Amino acid sequence: MLIVKKFGGTSVGDKERIFNVARRCIEDYKKGNDVVVVLSAMGKMTDELIAQAKDINPNPSKREMDMLFTTGEQTSVALMAMAMDYLGVPAVSLNAFQVAMHSTNKYGNARLKRIDTERIHHELDQRKIVLVTGFQGIDHYNNYTTLGRGGSDTTAVALAAALRADACEIYTDVEGVYTADPRKVKDARKLKEITYNEMLELATLGAGVLHNRCVELAKKHGVQIVVRSSLNTAEGTIVKSATSTEEKVAVGVAGDKDAARIAVLGVKNEPGVAFKLFNLLARNNINVDIILQSVGRDGTKDISFTVTEDMAQETVDVIRNNFARSKYKDIDVQTKVAKVSIVGAGMVSHPGVAAKMFQALYEDGINIRMISTSEIRVTVLVNEEDMEKAMNAAHRAFQLEAE
């Protein structure tokens, strides 16, 4: 078996943890498997590098930040190779250049384009454990790039796809994917399995153990991911194309406070007004989430939508400066709102999911301000202070605590 294992920064934060990871990988190696290990930068190193850079230049160029950042994972893989060597197992560390992890050239947020596998296979053929730097790539001109949030997970999945690995294990500080954030919903339960699509909805909704870019890549290449804890040997959660158990209506509940509701009130009831508004926002790179259009007074209408909180002010400015004042009466902004979603691939074949959720929230006295649905998700916008209550109500209504 060829196994790709990925460990995050906290898993390699100090000597003891480095040896823990080393032993864990060696266990698989000694069973005769080919083992490729993807590592992030050690615990606080990334923060230290940022501090060092900002001390020199409060606004450093992204290219040079990536040049600086990539030393982090290189340190991790070199030290890990030394640890494995100390434990008597041959290992070799490789960075993005040595593997040849080709990426786009968007510094700080690049995408992997192509991974050469020749060097890795060569080292595996010599029965070495291969340690690969996560999070980093090289662009067409050999500049270092970094992959943005969740980058090392993406590296692991991309490597698993390129190497046609038999398993891709992502080790993290939680035991797997839960039906809800256990800090917010006390009955939350670890899932045995979840589909890519469900995981994507959860990731997008901020409940993400895995970043959605990583899940998208896994889905595209059919890479089955196991998410599990680096601290214990509990079974984790398998992320795959279809779950084998009887399809449940819902697998999880997510809450996300990073939302603001913008309402454009008293919009003239002319054809194309809504199109013009959203076209304007798109041209200004403002991502709009839930949209609601309602009939207002005097034949006008109200158009509401949500954006992330940090975009709220910019959104208002863009509308005020570019949208003819005669077309609408006023703009209202509310940031104390939260999105609560219920996700499940089974929804497609189970009508009445939305109604069941609305009922549960209604019974708990929670006011729903907006609604949005996809094939496998129902999202409602509620007041921020109601978020956890709404999550618990939905979790209970769909009996997510039960196996």
Place this chain on the structure above:
Amino acid sequence: MLIVKKFGGTSVGDKERIFNVARRCIEDYKKGNDVVVVLSAMGKMTDELIAQAKDINPNPSKREMDMLFTTGEQTSVALMAMAMDYLGVPAVSLNAFQVAMHSTNKYGNARLKRIDTERIHHELDQRKIVLVTGFQGIDHYNNYTTLGRGGSDTTAVALAAALRADACEIYTDVEGVYTADPRKVKDARKLKEITYNEMLELATLGAGVLHNRCVELAKKHGVQIVVRSSLNTAEGTIVKSATSTEEKVAVGVAGDKDAARIAVLGVKNEPGVAFKLFNLLARNNINVDIILQSVGRDGTKDISFTVTEDMAQETVDVIRNNFARSKYKDIDVQTKVAKVSIVGAGMVSHPGVAAKMFQALYEDGINIRMISTSEIRVTVLVNEEDMEKAMNAAHRAFQLEAE
């Protein structure tokens, strides 16, 4: 003009020093020059990396040490680029892989083979200051290597040669090359010029501001080096093929305590015995320096030679274990000895240099134990406690304090 400037680890040890170096380079840049800057790892970083590695594995593999070490210079160049950017001058950092500094694959002590200049020229053409990692290379298989002691100086000279630079400036914590170590000879004087060959003799003798591999490379490619201080703007010392001033007999005095004298006593007077002895040592990678053969008692002879102090015990062991006991009477080892040398290209045409040195030492009551000469050097072995006295005597005898 294309100028290559090299700054060592102490010159980039903290924020203030980084900005000092940045301003110094920008000064040349603003005069319209193309500027390439070679940097070492920041002050204590290399020591910290070694400590980190040894904590994991007391005997780390050289390949992985090089993988770890190379993060040091990469950090320096990235931070320097940010500093220059902050000062409003475009800069780009490049590591051994991005430049393509091809080296042999002897980890920890590689030699540069070939440097690609395309990327550097491309960046210079865009009027950027180019910051290059010193000390590192990549082997044929894209593994990182490091160049051993004085590696960053070698990088600078090799780059100057490859780029056909108009100047190669090596900044250090001393103001240049002196006639002797100022801590040992108080009349020591900074030299305006010195030849490659003189510099090589001084470097080999441990008086080296520059490592001899770097000087050899400069000599081979005719790269004129200026050694000067990173702390002030004093004129430095020019290292070149022939000095323009009237040739002086001697340019410098060097002392080196890292020597041990081995005496093989009562060696049988047979043909080939000396050959067999030194052949044995060569096969065991023991470098022998000064050799003296003298007639002993009863038709036997005594063969004495020097090695570095750390090789003394091994040398004795090799002889004891491999050289037939019947061929000699005894072995004597003395470690409390030092080499004192006078160096100067002018010696070739000035007979009597050795005699003048012997006389100076004799007049100061210093006992000479062994003698060795080359075309441009006279070396004597003295008792360790006499070293500084001998250096001062020689310095005075050749009037090195005078311009």
